[in-house]
Amino acid sequence: MTDNLKEALYTKVPLRFSEDGKYKILMVSDIHGGKGYAAEKTAAALKALIDTHKPDLVLLGGDVAGPGYIHIETQEELKNMLDPLVAPMEEAGIPWAHVYGNHDDNYGLDNKDHQPIYEAYPHCVSKAGPEDISGVGNYVLPVYDAKGEKILFNVFGFDSHHSVPEMKKQFNLPEETRFFHATNCADGDYDGVHFDQVMWYYQTSVEMEQHNGAKIPAMAYMHIPVPELAYGAVDRTKFRYKGIQGENVACAIVNNGLVGAALQRGDIKAMCFGHDHDNDFRMEYAGIELSYDGFLSYHASHDDARRGGRIFEIDAADPWNIKSYLVRVRDILGEAGDSKSLVNQ
Numbered sequence: 001m002t003d004n005l006k007e008a009l010y011t012k013v014p015l016r017f018s019e020d021g022k023y024k025i026l027m028v029s030d031i032h033g034g035k036g037y038a039a040e041k042t043a044a045a046l047k048a049l050i051d052t053h054k055p056d057l058v059l060l061g062g063d064v065a066g067p068g069y070i071h072i073e074t075q076e077e078l079k080n081m082l083d084p085l086v087a088p089m090e091e092a093g094i095p096w097a098h099v100y101g102n103h104d105d106n107y108g109l110d111n112k113d114h115q116p117i118y119e120a121y122p123h124c125v126s127k128a129g130p131e132d133i134s135g136v137g138n139y140v141l142p143v144y145d146a147k148g149e150k151i152l153f154n155v156f157g158f159d160s161h162h163s164v165p166e167m168k169k170q171f172n173l174p175e176e177t178r179f180f181h182a183t184n185c186a187d188g189d190y191d192g193v194h195f196d197q198v199m200w201y202y203q204t205s206v207e208m209e210q211h212n213g214a215k216i217p218a219m220a221y222m223h224i225p226v227p228e229l230a231y232g233a234v235d236r237t238k239f240r241y242k243g244i245q246g247e248n249v250a251c252a253i254v255n256n257g258l259v260g261a262a263l264q265r266g267d268i269k270a271m272c273f274g275h276d277h278d279n280d281f282r283m284e285y286a287g288i289e290l291s292y293d294g295f296l297s298y299h300a301s302h303d304d305a306r307r308g309g310r311i312f313e314i315d316a317a318d319p320w321n322i323k324s325y326l327v328r329v330r331d332i333l334g335e336a337g338d339s340k341s342l343v344n345q
Contacts (some may be wrong), residue, residue: 004130004200005207008140011125013095015057015143017152021316023143025155026053026327027221028309029061029274030295032103033081034070038298038339040084045296047088048332049309057125057141058089061274061293062101062160062223063300065114070299071107078109078117090123097126097155099137101223101274102162102190111136111159126157134170134194135159140204142216145316153319154208154218156268158197161224164189164253179253184230190275192224192252198261205265217319219270219312220262221293225251226271228259229290232283243281243292243326244306250276262288270322272310277301280326294326304330304338 017023026049031042050058065072065081072078089096098118100111115128115136129138136159143153161167168177181187201220209215230249232239262268263286270289277300282291293310295301308328315321329337 002207004204005211007127007130008204008208009142009211011141013123013125014148015095015125015141016148017143017146017316018056019146021146023153023314023316024053024055025057025059025312026050026055026309027059027061027272027293027312028296029101029223029293030063030277030297030300031060031085032063032066032070032297032300033085034065034072035077037070039081041298042296043084043087045307045329045333045337046085048329048337049327050088050092050094052332053311053327055094055311057155058094058096059155059221060096060098061221061272062099063103063274064098064101066103066106067300072109073107074109075113075117078114082117082121086121086124090121093123095123095125097124097141097157099157099222100135100159130200133196133200135161135197138197138200140208142208151208151212151216152316153314154216154267156201156218156220158193158220158222160193160222160252161191163191167191181253184234184249185227185253186248186250188250189253190224190250192226192254193222193256193258195256198256198258201258202261202265205267215267217269217322218267219272219322220268221272223274225249225273225275226259226290227251227255228285229273229283232285232290233281236283239283239285241281241283244279245281246278247276249279259285259288269320270312270324278303280306282324289322289324291324298339302339307337
């Protein structure tokens with residue numbers, strides 16, 4: 001067994017389907033927490049989603065911290081922000097994981113310094129991931145059957161990095177290097193999953209299939225969307241589009257082939273993203289559902305009607321058929337879950 005496979009098979013807390021063969025995942029993102037953010041209101045919103053929908057796993061899809069005047073500068077500040085936020089999962093004994101967004105380390109605290117704070121929580125199952133590939137927090141979470149004998153589902157997490165200027169530094173590209181903005185992509189220069197991460201995913205998927213004796217259905221989550229989400233939203237009738245697009249897709253400016261690799265491997269059937277607060281749509285691209293999860297911030301966006309997350313339901317009888325739908329804070333808390341009292345802060 002390779003070191004990569006050993007790492008892939010490990011989770012601090014075992015993840016298993018229920019006795020009735022069900023598994024439910026809640027993904028939320030863009031909390032934008034830190035000094036000065038609406039801590040109590042945000043934690044209450046997350047707790048309401050958890051108490052109502054009772055997920056078996058919670059995914060935090062990046063931009064947990066920052067930006068602007070709300071920010072994290074030290075590990076102590078990060079822990080002080082996370083303690084009440086993740087209390088609903090920790091107190092209920094629900095495993096949870098995270099990936100990083102483009103704002104988490106905006107104020108100088110590197111994501112490598114974030115990681116041990118996250119992993120110190122008893123029910124956090126995030127992993128730092130391989131040190132020889134790009135980013136922090138590239139990992140897979142295997143979900144076993146109720147007896148813990150066979151892997152029925154995988155959750156891949158990816159670091160989607162920051163921006164093109166940061167990418168230029170990493171790849172030693174001249175400052176004047178320019179990239180093409182595809183139709184329906186936002187003008188922002190956003191990075192995304194890198195090619196070495198795609199290779200890691202592909203090899204890990206192969207090794208896990210060989211270990212399991214069968215291909216394993218999977219989903220992936222990351223912060224910055226893949227370009228295919230922007231391509232497909234241009235011609236919605238072809239891709240079973242559903243939801244709202246309130247802004248151009250702020251996708252990765254370079255397509256490093258994650259969707260292509262997933263198509264060839266044939267295991268990832270859903271990819272979910274955060275990042276764009278005014279988008280909550282989903283679509284199907286070559287048999288893979290591409291979707292947004294919904295934002296949870298009370299400061300970076302004030303669209304009270306859409307604040308929430310996305311649920312993924314997997315049935316052990318047919319784990320290839322992933323069901324997903326949006327859930328809203330307002331539907332649970334009513335106006336008490338709105339940001340009215342915070343708009344002038």
